[in-house]
Amino acid sequence: MVNNRKQKNIILSIIMLLAFCYPIFTIFNKPKFVGNIPLLYLYVVIAWLLAIILLVVSSEIKPSKKLQKGKDE
Amino acid sequence: MSNSIIIICSLLYLLLLFGVAYYAEHQLKKGKSIINNAYVYALSLCVYCTAWTYYGSVGRATTNGISFLTIYIGPTIMAALFFPVLRKIIRITKAQRINSIADFISTRYGKNASLAAVVSVFCIIGVLPYIALQLKAIAISFDILTKNAISGNNFFSDNTLYFTVFLAVFIIIFGTRSVDATEKHEGLVAAVAFESVIKLVAFLVAGVFVTYGIFNGFNDIFLKANQIDELKKLFTLSGENVNAGWFSGILLSMMAVLFLPRQFQVGVIENVNEEHLKKAVWLFPIYLFVINIFVIPIAFGGKLVFQNMPIDADTFVLALPLHFNKPLLSMLVFLGGFSAATSMIIVETIALSTMVSNNLVMPFLFRQQNFKTSIDKSIRRTILYIRRFSIILILLFAYLYDQYVAQYFSLVSIGLISFAGVAQFAPAIIGGIYWKTASKNGALVGIIVGFFIWFYTLILPSIAQAHLINESIISNGPFNIWWLKPQSLFGLEGFDSITHALFWSMFFNCTAYFVFSVYSKLIPQEVYQAEIFVDIDKYNSPGSDSIWRGTAYMPDLFSLLENFLGKERANNLIQNYAHRHKIAIDFGSKADPRIVSFSEKILAGVIGSASARIMVSSVTKEEELSLNEVFKILHESQQMIELNKELRKKSIELTKATEQLREANLQLKTMDELKDEFLYTVTHELRTPLTSIRSLTEIVHDNPDLEDEEREKFLGAVVKETERLSHLITKVLNLEKYESGKQKLNLTSFDMNLLVKDLYTSYKLVANEKAINLTITQPNSMLLLHADKDLVQQVLVNLISNAMKFTPEQGKIHIVISDLQNEIQVSIIDTGKGIAKELHELIFDKFFQAKNQTIKKPVGTGLGLAICKKIIEMHGGKIWVESEIEKGACFTFTIPNFEPGNTLIEHNESSI
Incomplete structure (x- = not known):
């Protein structure tokens, strides 16, 4: 289980790095607005929040019983 | 605001810190650790947010937009790697009793003293200006609050000195309690966690005030900012190679959050339980997210409010509430910044003082023959004094740097420069915990080369900017060699200075690290340490460390x-x-x-x-170990661990087996007791008819002149008693057969409905004779049952004749059969005298009647129900009774109607 968590965490960090860096970053680095909020700011806030939610899920939520059973076998 | 009020408030705040730290240590003495808590651990990690965050983020936001966020996004990404990386570092640190980042690196590379010294020196060079920056932040914020336009006057600088002295006392009291540096600094960590709360609350209050007090929310601020060109261009990141700058910022902060001495101190050394990481993984990023929400609004708000006023953007957080005349809020904001600065100073100083005393002063002293021979019990005091003295020295240097050097430098970038400095440890540490070939030479050369490039590309230009050296070195390169220009080394241009420095320093650092590692010969001690560090989970067991x-x-x-x-x-x-x-x-x-x-x-x-x-x-005579011997030892200890594991498994199995044996023994004992009891009751039951047979035959024998009629009567009674006796013996033998499992079920498929109906018909006559109303309710369809027909019939006969026996004249007996999908249920309901509730289970016991002599003894052997129960259980069914005294009884049994060849067979086999 721990190993599983390790792998999940490594994948998560790679996804986060990709989301926050070139080239995905350039999609949002434009002088556009959503409402009155600059697009770039909005993107960073949402992506960051998503990243935090994924961190909570990956470290706090236990895999369902079914999955765990699958692991045990 | 008057000076005295501010000083009093700051002192009160410092006293509060003393209180928190003292309370934490007091609790520890009572056996309750405050820092042994995931939330406190996560909060202590937030020492990452210093005064540079508190004041500097806003300043950076007014010139570069959201590029300051890289400093907080990096740690968020690193948080995902806490489990694979930080936990491993924590485990190694605990197993090896490591007490600083320099100690970590030196221990990994064969406990090399010079490596430890080099890392310590570089830590000090890289971090001392950062501590000075915190003092500067305290000074400036103090200055603004008292509205002293010019900083650095004598009166004010004395205040910084006082604060520094206070902090020194605090750190010495709570930081040098024990000579063992691996011991947790309970009070300090508690205080730092407390300060993390204060700075967050203060900054959020200021943010809400600016966003919703001065303006009408985020929309309003962005709308207004959009009308000003200077702010409008901050909505996007622009400039040459902006993506590279953004990426290097993230990378830099990812390394800094692990390898800054203060982060290593709170994250690794002060970690009480690695399980705390689980919560820190997300709590820490949430903290970073929340503390940054209002940075942009405050930056833009400040710009909009102070449009043309000469106010430094770094001070907007404090200047805005002051401008709108909110003294209490200003005080709170000041204390927030004060807490951010002091927490950083406290932890960083502790970390540095350990390095100075352990890696610089002590190795030097221990090499002196005079000192070494004179070591006695006073050495502990000496170590503590060295550490205390280092604390004072570090703070003194930070103070002097702030007072006399800092004015020549722009302090804005000091934070990032520090980050780039400690990033030089990353290859040696990360490589060290995953790569066994990494050698001391590689680490040493890598770190030195990296630091040299760092110094050359980042520090040298700032020294030149301060006009301390000739500026032409920067613009034309030393000796006019163009490709040596510090800010565009080898002609690399177009990047900001941090990215440029990070790239070249890392490039040379990593290259040197790899090349020297691959081409240098490892000494046995290095091989051993490499093995232990990389495979910490394999060796992390006591006794395997010799x-x-x-x-x-x-x-x-x-x-x-x-x-x-x-x-x-x-x-x-x-x-x-x-x-x-x-x-x-x-x-x-x-x-x-x-x-x-x-x-x-x-x-x-x-x-x-x-x-x-x-x-x-110095007190032992060590033999040189060859590489082969080291490998042999490692191999042996690994085998030992495997063996231990195997042993542990075996011992668990043994415990289980013992438990099972104990249970079996207990069972045997009870069975033995039951057997005795059974024997007793059987003989008792046999004796009763035997006694009457004997007395009857004696009468006949002793009285030959008995009348024929009389003789007939006595002999008839003898025959009856003999029948009863043989009946009883048959039943006992049957029961014994069922219980021992000798009786095999003769399984056939039959219609239960029909069986019951037949019995009903044959009993109907007897019932009519006794004037009992016998009725039956049964479904119309066939109820196919796969069971032993004779035995089931025996159960039915037993139950029905029991009911007949106990039901008085004019009574009723009702038989109900129902099909419950998986099983067939039969109930026999009578209107007899009923059975008391407490006997409901006992009546199924063997010779229940015999054991309960006080109860009025009915007719029968007392074995019938026990046999019924056994038969039903052999079929995998259940039998029970529902009854109350004088209200009749309802005996019910169920038999599962399994398909032929199904579970029943298994059950049958298992009972054999």
């Missing part, structure tokens, strides 16, 4: 430990260790190699691994 070979005498070793730890503690540690590993200790003779290794490890916790090695080797 690489030492040679001759050592217990008295020498013990007196060494005694000097550093005190007699009692040294004795306890050694005795415990010896006891755990079953080593016989003779305080007058040679020491076991494991004891030597253990002593070295304990000493490492006090004076660092490099110094500990020097000390231990």
Whole structure:
């Protein structure tokens, strides 16, 4: 289980790095607005929040019983 | 606001910190650790947010938009790697009793003293300006609050000095309690966690005030900012190679959040339980997210409010509430910044002082023959004094730097420069915990080269900017060599200075690290340490840590430990260790190699691994180990661990087996008792008819002149009693057969409905004779049952005749059969005298009637129900009774109607 968590965490960090860096970053680095909020700011806030939610899920939520059973076998 | 009020408030705040720290230590003495808590651990990690965050983020936001966020996004990404990376570092640190980042690197590379010294020196060079920056932040914020336009006047600088002295006292009191640097600083960590709360609350309050008090929310601020060109261009990131700058910022902060000395201190050394990481993984990023929400609004708000006023953007957080005349809020904001600065200073100073004392001063002292021979019990005090003196010295230098050097430099970038400095440790540490070939030479050369480039590309230009050296070095390169220009080394242009420096320093650092690692020959000690670090989970078990070979005498070793730890503690540690590993200790003779290794490890916790090695080797005679021997030892210890694991597994199995045996024994005992009881009751039951047979036959025998009629009567009674006797014996034999499992079920498929109906018809006559109303309710369809027909019939006969026996005249007996999908249920309901509730289970016991002589004895052997129960159980069914006294009884049994060849067979087999 721990190993599983390790792998999940490594994948998560790679996804986060990709989301926050070139080239995905350039999609949002434009002088556009959503409402009155600059697009770039909005993107960073949402992506960051998503990243935090994924961190909570990956470290706090236990895999369902079914999955765990699958692991045990 | 008047000076005195601010000073009083700050002092009160510092006293509060003392209180928190004292309370935490007090609680610990009562056996309750405050820092042994995931939330406190996560909050202590937030020492990452310094005054540079608190004031500087806003300043950076007004010139570069959201590029300041890289400093907080990086740690968020790193948080995802806490489990694979930080946890491993924590495990190694605990197993090896490491007490600083320099100690970590040196321990990994063969406990090398020079490596420890180099890392320590670089830490100090890289971090001292950062501490100075915190003092500067306190000074400036103080200045703004008192509205002293010019900073640096005498009166004010004295205040910074006072604060510095106060902090020094605080750190000395709570930071140098124990000589063992691996011991947790309970009070300090509690205080730092507390400060994390204060700075967050203060900054959020300021943010809400600016966003919703001065403006009408985020929309309003962005709308207004959009009308000003200077702010409008901050909505996007622009400039040459902006993506590279953004990426390097993230990368830099990812490394900084692990390898800044203060982060290493709170995250690794002060970690009480690695399970706390689980919560820190997300709590820490949430903290970083929340503290940054209002940075942009405050930055834009400040710009909009102070449009043309000469106010430094770094101070907007404080200047805005002051401008709108909110003294209380301003005070709170000031204290928030004060807490951000002090927490950083506290932790960083502790971390640096450990490095200075353990890696610079002590190795130097231990190399002096005079000092080494004069070590006695006073050494502990000496170490503590060295550490205290280092604390004072570090703070003094930070103060002097702030007062006399800082004015020449722009302080804005000092944070990032520090980050780039400590990033030079990343290859040696990350490589060290995953790559066994990495060598001391690689690490040493890599770090030195990296630091040199760092210094050349980042520090040199700022020195030149301060006009301390000729500026032409920067613009034209040294000796007019263009490709040596510090800010565009080898002609690399178009990047910001940090990205440029990070790229080149990392490039040379990593290259040197790899090349020197691959091409240098490892010494045995390095191989051993590499193995332990990389495969920490494999070796992380006590008793597997002896690489030492040679001759050592217990008295020498013990007196060494005694000097550093005190007699009692040294004795306890050694005795415990010896006891755990079953080593016989003779305080007058040679020491076991494991004891030597253990002593070295304990000493490492006090004076660092490099110094500990020097000390231990000074009292012992160590033999050089060859590489092969090291591998042999490693192999052996690994085998030992495997063996231990196997043993543990075996012992668990044994415990289980013992438990099972105990249960079986208990069962046997009860069965034995039951057997006795059974025998007793059987003989008792047999005796009753035997007695009457004997007396009857005696009468006939003794009275030959008995009348024929009389004789007939007596002989008839004898025959009846004999029948009863043989009936009883048959039943006992049957029961014995069922219980021992000798009786096999003769399974056939039959219609239960029909069986019951037949019985009903045959009993109907008898019932009519007794004037009992016998009725039946049964479904119309066939109820196919796969069971032993004769036995089931026996049960039915038994139950129905019981009912007949106990139902008085004019009574009723009702038989109900129902199909419950998986089983067939039969109930026999009578209107007899009923059975008391407490007997509902007992009546199914063998000879229940015999055992309960006080109860009025009905007719029968007392074995019928027991046999019924056994038969039903053999079929996998259940039998029970529902009844109340004088209200009749309802006997019910169920038999599962399994398909032929299904579970029933298994059950049957298992009962055999």
